[in-house]
Amino acid sequence: MNKQKNLNEIKPGEEIILFLVVDKIELKTTKGGNPYLNLELRDKTGSISAKLWERAEETYSQIMPNSIVKIAGKMEEFNGNPQIKIEKIRPAVESDGISFEFFLAKSNRKLEEMINELNSFIESVKNPFLNKLLVTVFSGKTLEKFQTAPAGKGWHHAYIHGLLEHTIEIAKICELMCTFHKELNRDLLISGALLHDLGKIEELTYQTFFDYTDKGKLLGHIVIAALEVQQAIDRINDFPEELKEQILHLILSHQGKLEFASPVEPRTLEAITLYQADELSAKTNAYKLAIAAEKNKDVSWTKYLPLAETSLFIPKNNQS
């Protein structure tokens, strides 16, 4: 597939030919008795509503929700909101060479660069047991998932490679903290930073859209990570018991408070540093995304954000 325009760049009046994902499809009837289709379509920059006024019933039987379609039509505007009038629509086929991955938001950072930074951090851990643990965990299928997964469903780093980007940010913040405090056990802290969110690769599904898995909802990413790290440690000879307890403690306590789903609260110096570094990375990214989502709307406040329990100011003199 050739590169196509993003939905948020298309102006009213433009003729369009686009691949899009079908989030919702409904068969409706006008009061005059004519059937029509109401659809929700999206690309990685957002979603939009669309109407098909012809051949509605026939088309309804051919298009599945959560599938990719190719459409031709025209961008219209109505009461200030963009809307697509579909002329033609068909399911994507294999020869289109298009996959769901194309429609998922992605990190702005280069993957290769981030992988290099991850590897540098792993190499920098000199404690042989922790180094072995990191090398064991970050390999094969797990590494592949870790490089791809988002760090959340929709709040912070909620895009492909987001987990990797978030992990590296935290490791860098922890590195800086070690320059302030020689008392921090750097190898332990960096290892905890790299491993703490590992469970997200099984807590989340991110093939066609971002959501929680059954396992994620029944166990939570914190315990999933602890279970995986235990299995890796069980394969390393003579891994010291106290070190095992400390690295598991970093994973278990990294959400900082019982009410945030950590089964224990931070009780080591490294644990409090990791928790606060995680908060700093997550909150800043989340607020940035929330502001960016409304940048082009000519408003000076975002909509109310339940997780922030407020709306955010969008300064006029903003630099970006």
Place this chain on the structure above:
Amino acid sequence: MNKQKNLNEIKPGEEIILFLVVDKIELKTTKGGNPYLNLELRDKTGSISAKLWERAEETYSQIMPNSIVKIAGKMEEFNGNPQIKIEKIRPAVESDGISFEFFLAKSNRKLEEMINELNSFIESVKNPFLNKLLVTVFSGKTLEKFQTAPAGKGWHHAYIHGLLEHTIEIAKICELMCTFHKELNRDLLISGALLHDLGKIEELTYQTFFDYTDKGKLLGHIVIAALEVQQAIDRINDFPEELKEQILHLILSHQGKLEFASPVEPRTLEAITLYQADELSAKTNAYKLAIAAEKNKDVSWTKYLPLAETSLFIPKNNQS
């Protein structure tokens, strides 16, 4: 050692010869300049203060805190509180045939009877994977600890065999709930009831007194149990993934609320039943112990109980 009188049965004026545990020992000096020893001693029914007025410095160097001693002396009373005046004191020796176990509170129920009930519950689980899991876990060293451990440091079932007693109570309550609701997966629920507090055998130390271990404070008994159950499941062929997630969910959610240290809240029918059955067993036992502790004091209210956030009424017409 022959059976000796309990501390709470000895009256002022009695001459005594007793084995006791030293909780505290302090060398002090009277204003007149004479050294003396101030001790805190206990048996399984409570603790008491004691004084040694002779050979204080010499004795101080011979007696260790957290050791067993043999004393001869006299029970006195001062301002309404009993106190021992020690005449002779020496460390217990091997030939005394006395161990710390003797000084720990114990369940009132017969151990053999409780073991039989545990076995009956295990046998009653017909799902082959769950049955295998229970048989695997409740064996060898683990079974031994499980039969001995208390269920807590000082709130509910805080006595030797308390974990077993508490576990059986919950299983019986769950059994009754199954008679109300055929929708409950009985095998899953009973298995969860038997396994949910397994982590307490490593969270607590109960050889000489009851306290939390480092591991207990860093990981918590909920995650310790999940880690142990995962290791047991890893040794069972073809254990179904969904069943594994459900049994782990029962363990993880059994404290019912995030703020009570469960990393996930109950999200299955069995999980909510187990949580509420656990609460019923624990709270009733805890309140009973708190009232019993002040039964002989001629008061109609217990002291303030931080965990209950109240004091409790001791009815005059109480039946027991």
Place this chain on the structure above:
Amino acid sequence: MNKQKNLNEIKPGEEIILFLVVDKIELKTTKGGNPYLNLELRDKTGSISAKLWERAEETYSQIMPNSIVKIAGKMEEFNGNPQIKIEKIRPAVESDGISFEFFLAKSNRKLEEMINELNSFIESVKNPFLNKLLVTVFSGKTLEKFQTAPAGKGWHHAYIHGLLEHTIEIAKICELMCTFHKELNRDLLISGALLHDLGKIEELTYQTFFDYTDKGKLLGHIVIAALEVQQAIDRINDFPEELKEQILHLILSHQGKLEFASPVEPRTLEAITLYQADELSAKTNAYKLAIAAEKNKDVSWTKYLPLAETSLFIPKNNQS
């Protein structure tokens, strides 16, 4: 009236003749200017939307909300949701022999069986004052209401006879707890179990649908029960003052926490047991109902439940 099919058993395409309750009726106009009726109808298995395209204005003036109607029509489906196309509709008349009771959800347990169990519990209370109190309260109009009322508006045991079913469950759980703890005052505890939710017969209205009464919202079922029990006790000679305070305390504290609307928290052994037994019975029933409500929807999670603060897992291998 002969037995009719339940709404949740009727398939699209079936011709139907049914008595149903009108929850809502709206006169609307198509864009073409034709008036039509939009109705919400229900039987005891759920509610459904319905349309009447003919004689809308005339019919609108004849059909009242919260009335019973007889309809003839056809079950249709649109966008996956069932909907009734009404051909004929008329108000139910006395000769139809149909009452609102027919449309309210009912307990699955047999009423007679439950009444027998209630009577057995009353008889088993040997304390003469408590026995007299129970016999006095559970008689006449009060008994009649007690046997009919639901235990709640929509969360747990929210069906006709639900209050009786819930009360008996709690009494059985309390009975089991007495086998664990001889310290429990059985007569007091069973009496408290039977009386604690008595106020619900005046807190709720359950003739045509389930809702709170003005009295229920101004006083709450806890205080209503306390006021009624006081009036009954005032008619019993020499009822001991301390016993009165204890039985009132059981009623007042049975929601366990101030923030759950108990004006005092449990401060006796019986009170904590009753509170926890109530929780166990209520929560298990509520979660069961919530899961059952979505059993046929081919989903593995229920919708979000505000009172549980989560959605619930619906296991594929569920037994029922």
Place this chain on the structure above:
Amino acid sequence: MNKQKNLNEIKPGEEIILFLVVDKIELKTTKGGNPYLNLELRDKTGSISAKLWERAEETYSQIMPNSIVKIAGKMEEFNGNPQIKIEKIRPAVESDGISFEFFLAKSNRKLEEMINELNSFIESVKNPFLNKLLVTVFSGKTLEKFQTAPAGKGWHHAYIHGLLEHTIEIAKICELMCTFHKELNRDLLISGALLHDLGKIEELTYQTFFDYTDKGKLLGHIVIAALEVQQAIDRINDFPEELKEQILHLILSHQGKLEFASPVEPRTLEAITLYQADELSAKTNAYKLAIAAEKNKDVSWTKYLPLAETSLFIPKNNQS
């Protein structure tokens, strides 16, 4: 008994002869082996420690805690705190003409004046049912207790006649609110103001000291008042049901929040006014007492007050 000096007016070095209440009495021994008595004594202005060095054992057997004694001795000072050195001590006898009442803090307002104000408010209520209710309740034994009782154990209006003083303050505030809002049902609001704390006459004991009764701890003053008002209403013919529910609602909701032990929150205009008027009267009085208690200590902040969750500033330029 003639008027005696208050404890907080006596200076170190003064010889004293006083009647005081014994809060605590302990027999202790000096390191030199001599027995002595350590006492806590109080009058209505505060408490003080005292020592008796002679005839300690003999005296110990004659003096009971919670009794009145007559002492002769000398006020001393040690490390900045006053302390009494007792020369002579004996139990008070009937001919001393002294009662516990003498040692309890009292309202600064004149009782007669307050009774007049109470009567004026009762007379001003023109609704015949509410007027009858007030006249019924405020009579005989109940009126006597109501005029004597404190409004609390130790926080606000915690002195004899405090309940009456507090009640009148609230009624006056409510009266003022009625001048702002004609929508307020004045008769209902004033009746609620007068009755809302009625339960305190049975919740508290205030004969020899201020404390909660068993009944107070098991039922709470809110429900006690509701039960009493129901009994009074039951004796009035044709008392309107809705009016009964509204006056009970005022009593039940007057603490404003479930977590402050109100079983329902304010749901009428009068209820919210009464709750806020109660808060205003109670908090202002409580803070005033807390500041007054440390006025003479040459500090600019009171000690930490748990109920206020802060310490309070004592301004230098304070007018009083």
Place this chain on the structure above:
Amino acid sequence: MNKQKNLNEIKPGEEIILFLVVDKIELKTTKGGNPYLNLELRDKTGSISAKLWERAEETYSQIMPNSIVKIAGKMEEFNGNPQIKIEKIRPAVESDGISFEFFLAKSNRKLEEMINELNSFIESVKNPFLNKLLVTVFSGKTLEKFQTAPAGKGWHHAYIHGLLEHTIEIAKICELMCTFHKELNRDLLISGALLHDLGKIEELTYQTFFDYTDKGKLLGHIVIAALEVQQAIDRINDFPEELKEQILHLILSHQGKLEFASPVEPRTLEAITLYQADELSAKTNAYKLAIAAEKNKDVSWTKYLPLAETSLFIPKNNQS
């Protein structure tokens, strides 16, 4: 403009000619393809929906949201809700002599009377520094805004002159409290009462509708007031430092709790009185408005009020 009928007084079927404010205007299309306008219009008594079926597109380009229009049309009713069918509509022009002020809710009290009361309170403050402060602040532009502003966006005293009305109520309540407690520093308390909500004149915008300003959302009215009062104090010679801190403390602590956005909690006697007086005035007014808003709806309960966390009872026998 001559006086026109209020929206809430017009009956279905009446022909109308009205000036109204446009809250919302949407261009829509019927299923038959005809464009029409859907509007939300309001006067000071409430808002109503309206339809324009002719010349929709042309009109849509002429009418702006948040503007004043003159309409001619007819009041209709549909499904119980009133709705305007617009025949003619045009923007208001200068010669209409109509401004937004006309459409904002206003206090029922006479402005002149309230200004007199404000001045009396200012004059009554005898402390020269506080008097100077009040005279300085309540002058010019600030005084003008203070007399006009509402006290809130939509909860209490949310109407023009509401801030002044609320301020005077509080001052009167504080005055009454001074008659109970001579310990209150009256000049300080009255000054705090008059100044505490001063920041609302910049926190809110109230020219065309009531909303928060950017400054209001970034700083909050509490800090805005503190900043303004500091600037006024900086212009007064020799204003005593302790007095400055106390008056600022009254402003900062007047919301009573940190979680209500006060950066310090009340720590002086005057501060606790002011906070509670503010609560009393605000809550009573808010509940009154919420009940009044549903007085004519023939319901006995208001809708759920998020800020009260309940719905409110509307008594049948209500006096107003």
Place this chain on the structure above:
Amino acid sequence: MNKQKNLNEIKPGEEIILFLVVDKIELKTTKGGNPYLNLELRDKTGSISAKLWERAEETYSQIMPNSIVKIAGKMEEFNGNPQIKIEKIRPAVESDGISFEFFLAKSNRKLEEMINELNSFIESVKNPFLNKLLVTVFSGKTLEKFQTAPAGKGWHHAYIHGLLEHTIEIAKICELMCTFHKELNRDLLISGALLHDLGKIEELTYQTFFDYTDKGKLLGHIVIAALEVQQAIDRINDFPEELKEQILHLILSHQGKLEFASPVEPRTLEAITLYQADELSAKTNAYKLAIAAEKNKDVSWTKYLPLAETSLFIPKNNQS
């Protein structure tokens, strides 16, 4: 004064001559009737109890609490705790050349280095208004205090120069965050980082010991800083209003939550970053200090820390 040994380096048995601060001094009497002095003395490494057995009354009249004394004596040990037996004691005199500063804990970082870093950050701010603001604020008396003050009374950076050290840490963390997010307004964020805790120079007193001032308790450091920054801005021509609101918002919101005393919560991207950077710096430092305080005690857990709501693990393999 020459450098003297630190209290925590002196061993039992050593003869000592030391300058120390008197935290407490009490005149007591032995049971034998001999007066003696009990003192609490401290240097910057901790406090210790001391006894003077000779000339107690005479000395008591010469030594004031919160003064510096010179003592000669001997370090003793009793029951494991060190204690000084004083032989000679006298008040420090001017010629001793000793001041309170000597006894206050100090930052481990070099002051000059930190001042250089502060200046670099100020210079790096290119926005002319913000640069002017920083230069204005960080000068003269204010700069002097800012370089000296601790950042807290006893939790984090609670030592001389701690405010400066803490400020620089935060600025460095913010600098790192800017490398992740180009959307951050660096000049605004760095300015906010440098100014946010400015109010602590007046909230705390740190001449002889660390405590809150009256002003600190009445206004809080957040509002004190806002008031000071407003005064500085008022002296800068044409300071943009929106920029003023944003910089004040950073100061006001930097504690992140209303319940932590911020009158507004973070509502800009810079505000959330600053809050989280502050948390990271403060918590890590606080936990480090708490662990360090018990490093030499041969325990593996610190005592319970109220502000952390837990005790902390002290790993055996700790690197420092």
